[in-house]
Amino acid sequence: MEPLTVFSRQVEKNRLIQTDFGKDLSILNLELKVGHESTDLSTLENQSIANLLEDKLSQCIRHLENLHTRVADTSSKVLVTGDLNSGKSTFVNALLKRELLPADQQPCTSMFCEVLDSTLNDGLEQVHAIPDVQKYNRLDPATYHIVEMRHLYKVITDQFDLYKMLKIYASDARSTQESLLHNGVVDIALIDSPGLNTDSVKTTAVFARQEEIDVVVFVVSAENHFTLSGKEFLWNAANEKTHIFIVVNRFDSIRDKDRCKRLILEQIRQLSPSTYADADDLVHFVSAGNVDLEPGSRKLDAPDFARLEERLRAFVLGNRTKSKLSPAKHYLVKLLTDINVLSQANKQMAGQEYEEATEALQKDLPAYEHLLRVRDRLLNQVEKVAESTVSTIQKNTIARLNTAVEHVEAAIQGIEYPGIFLVWQYAQDIADSMSQSLLKEVRQAEQIARQDTSLCVDRIHDMGTEHLGNYPRVADVENMLVKNNSRRVEVTVEATDFFDLVFDEKLSGAALSLGAAAMVGGRMLGFKDAVSSIWSVSNMVGAQNIRRLVVPVVSIAGIGLAAYVVSDMRSAVERKLVKKFQIAARETSHVEAHGQRISRESRKVLRMEGWEIHTRLQKAIENKEQKRSEMEIMAHDSQETLTYFNSLLEKSVLLLDNVNAVQIEANGIQSKEIEEKAC
Numbered sequence: 320m321e322p323l324t325v326f327s328r329q330v331e332k333n334r335l336i337q338t339d340f341g342k343d344l345s346i347l348n349l350e351l352k353v354g355h356e357s358t359d360l361s362t363l364e365n366q367s368i369a370n371l372l373e374d375k376l377s378q379c380i381r382h383l384e385n386l387h388t389r390v391a392d393t394s395s396k397v398l399v400t401g402d403l404n405s406g407k408s409t410f411v412n413a414l415l416k417r418e419l420l421p422a423d424q425q426p427c428t429s430m431f432c433e434v435l436d437s438t439l440n441d442g443l444e445q446v447h448a449i450p451d452v453q454k455y456n457r458l459d460p461a462t463y464h465i466v467e468m469r470h471l472y473k474v475i476t477d478q479f480d481l482y483k484m485l486k487i488y489a490s491d492a493r494s495t496q497e498s499l500l501h502n503g504v505v506d507i508a509l510i511d512s513p514g515l516n517t518d519s520v521k522t523t524a525v526f527a528r529q530e531e532i533d534v535v536v537f538v539v540s541a542e543n544h545f546t547l548s549g550k551e552f553l554w555n556a557a558n559e560k561t562h563i564f565i566v567v568n569r570f571d572s573i574r575d576k577d578r579c580k581r582l583i584l585e586q587i588r589q590l591s592p593s594t595y596a597d598a599d600d601l602v603h604f605v606s607a608g609n610v611d612l613e614p615g616s617r618k619l620d621a622p623d624f625a626r627l628e629e630r631l632r633a634f635v636l637g638n639r640t641k642s643k644l645s646p647a648k649h650y651l652v653k654l655l656t657d658i659n660v661l662s663q664a665n666k667q668m669a670g671q672e673y674e675e676a677t678e679a680l681q682k683d684l685p686a687y688e689h690l691l692r693v694r695d696r697l698l699n700q701v702e703k704v705a706e707s708t709v710s711t712i713q714k715n716t717i718a719r720l721n722t723a724v725e726h727v728e729a730a731i732q733g734i735e736y737p738g739i740f741l742v743w744q745y746a747q748d749i750a751d752s753m754s755q756s757l758l759k760e761v762r763q764a765e766q767i768a769r770q771d772t773s774l775c776v777d778r779i780h781d782m783g784t785e786h787l788g789n790y791p792r793v794a795d796v797e798n799m800l801v802k803n804n805s806r807r808v809e810v811t812v813e814a815t816d817f818f819d820l821v822f823d824e825k826l827s828g829a830a831l832s833l834g835a836a837a838m839v840g841g842r843m844l845g846f847k848d849a850v851s852s853i854w855s856v857s858n859m860v861g862a863q864n865i866r867r868l869v870v871p872v873v874s875i876a877g878i879g880l881a882a883y884v885v886s887d888m889r890s891a892v893e894r895k896l897v898k899k900f901q902i903a904a905r906e907t908s909h910v911e912a913h914g915q916r917i918s919r920e921s922r923k924v925l926r927m928e929g930w931e932i933h934t935r936l937q938k939a940i941e942n943k944e945q946k947r948s949e950m951e952i953m954a955h956d957s958q959e960t961l962t963y964f965n966s967l968l969e970k971s972v973l974l975l976d977n978v979n980a981v982q983i984e985a986n987g988i989q990s991k992e993i994e995e996k997a998c
């Protein structure tokens with residue numbers, strides 16, 4: 320089997336992406352499900368796999384864009400939740416060092432209130448009351464109502480049926496070291512939420528699960544410990560690994576503080592072991608109500624609250640780092656590892672393809688060159704063989720017909736002489752017989768030419784099959800020279816054909832007497848002309864009257880000459896017609912014409928067989944060239960693929976090293992630096 324044929328089949332097989340390495344992929348692995356069944360990818364066409372991979376890559380790019388947006392987003396949200404009246408609003412105010420949110424002994428917060436730095440609202444302190452949170456757009460006043468600060472209490476307590484959420488843009492004049500809202504690293508928004516009860520616990524849990532919530536601060540009243548709703552919320556949050564920071568508030572009103580701490584920590588241990596494990600950082604016993612909101616002055620509890628502030632800030636930044644950078648790093652590591660695996664696999668496959676394609680081309684080259692040489696040589700040989708046969712046919716035909724013409728008298732051997740009175744008929748028969756006999760020879764020559772051509776066709780066909788394998792003959796020898804050819808040599812019998820007198824001594828006297836007789840005929844003619852005149856006249860009067868016309872002449876020219884002429888008439892007509900026939904054949908180039916006609920027909924037939932070889936060789940060469948061209952494209956493509964994946968591999972290895980070098984610190988101290996590096 321030819322190397323290219325073998326290779327093209329192998330390539331077809333190899334170019335299907337093998338799924339063997341699919342198990343090593345975590346993000347870019349392709350899975351095709353038809354209904355509930357997974358389909359074997361190796362059964363798919365390359366294009367289908369490429370489409371699946373393209374879809375997958377588009378998803379990856381979208382996810383990377385989301386991750387990038389999240390990492391680049393410098394805002395962070397802290398949800399403050401807890402039991403009714405546990406002091407959430409008071410706690411938010413304490414963090415802001417400002418009496419911003421209304422606090423009351425009675426449950427009052429009826430909707431989520433997000434406090435943001437006023438720089439996010441062009442420096443304006445404003446309250447935006449939002450009926451539909453999804454549609455809220457700060458730049459589109461139709462999506463919210465502006466509420467005056469002095470009406471905040473009324474809106475928060477009463478208008479929960481009108482608004483779903485408040486966005487409170489507040490200024491903080493403190494330095495970045497002190498301010499939580501604008502701390503120089505991220506913009507933290509604090510979200511005060513309605514106290515937990517059986518109705519609100521689910522809504523708050525859903526809210527807490529939102530991606531942008533980096534930390535949940537759970538405020539529990541030291542007096543009441545955890546309520547059922549609080550426990551339910553914490554339990555779910557702990558299970559969902561939400562980052563919980565616990566503030567045990569109203570600690571000032573507890574007498575036995577150690578016991579209170581012990582009991583509450585025990586509750587936390589049961590509800591969220593991970594929070595308990597880090598209790599020193601994550602659980603704070605404070606009295607938010609005792610924090611002096613006047614800048615500079617602090618009450619007794621201030622050191623504890625200051626520590627809480629410091630831990631909360633670190634916790635928010637750390638968690639932000641973890642919650643934003645960690646997934647990004649994790650995803651990038653997986654994606655780059657997948658790209659490495661794919662690049663390696665494709666590199667290997669492209670390398671293999673390149674080697675196979677170049678090897679196949681190399682291996683096939685001698686066969687291709689041989690085919691080219693065969694084409695030139697074979698066609699040349701075929702031409703030579705055909706021409707030699709054609710020329711032999713022509714030569715033989717001419718020789719045969721020449722001989723036939725030369726010995727044409729043989730054709731008259733069998734014709735019976737009917738006597739002097741039917742000599743005219745005899746002459747006609749001779750003429751016809753010679754013509755027929757030559758025609759017979761022509762037919763014979765045609766038959767021989769057919770046989771020779773047929774043998775030559777066989778030879779040419781054998782030459783073709785030797786290089787091209789078996790194929791049917793195309794030359795139609797049977798129908799060669801079947802058309803009736805009307806060309807023949809015809810001689811017209813004339814009076815002179817009956818007399819062939821030669822003047823010699825024997826006949827001189829008779830010639831003189833005949834000359835006199837001719838004179839008597841009234842015209843000064845030579846002997847031949849005189850006889851010819853007589854014969855012409857005799858033709859006019861008919862054969863029956865010949866005797867009456869000849870007799871006077873004979874009587875004039877003499878009995879001797881008459882007897883000679885009559886006795887020689889048969890051989891004279893034979894000799895003269897034979898000669899006439901030969902002259903006519905020569906003058907019309909009859910033999911050459913048949914020679915040319917027969918050889919031309921033979922050439923036509925042989926050319927048909929030769930042309931078939933030419934066509935088949937040409938087709939074989941074109942097929943080979945087509946395959947070679949495909950292989951060349953394959954070699955070129957695989958080389959380009961190889962270069963591409965080499966460079967992709969280099970880049971992805973470098974990027975992977977960089978991403979792996981990003982250390983994500985939980986305390987968030989280095990978060991800004993890390994974020995910049997990661998971006």
Ligand SMILES: Nc1nc2c(ncn2[C@@H]2O[C@H](COP(=O)(O)OP(=O)(O)OP(=O)(O)O)[C@@H](O)[C@H]2O)c(=O)[nH]1
Nearest residue numbers: 404405406407408409422423426427428514607608
């Ligand atoms: N003794 C004492 N009282 C506090 C402390 N913090 C808050 N309070 C009081 O507790 C009451 C409730 O405070 P809020 O801040 O309104 O509590 P809340 O959790 O926001 O209430 P809802 O939003 O209605 O659930 C108010 O009367 C506060 O003055 C504290 O640390 N010590």
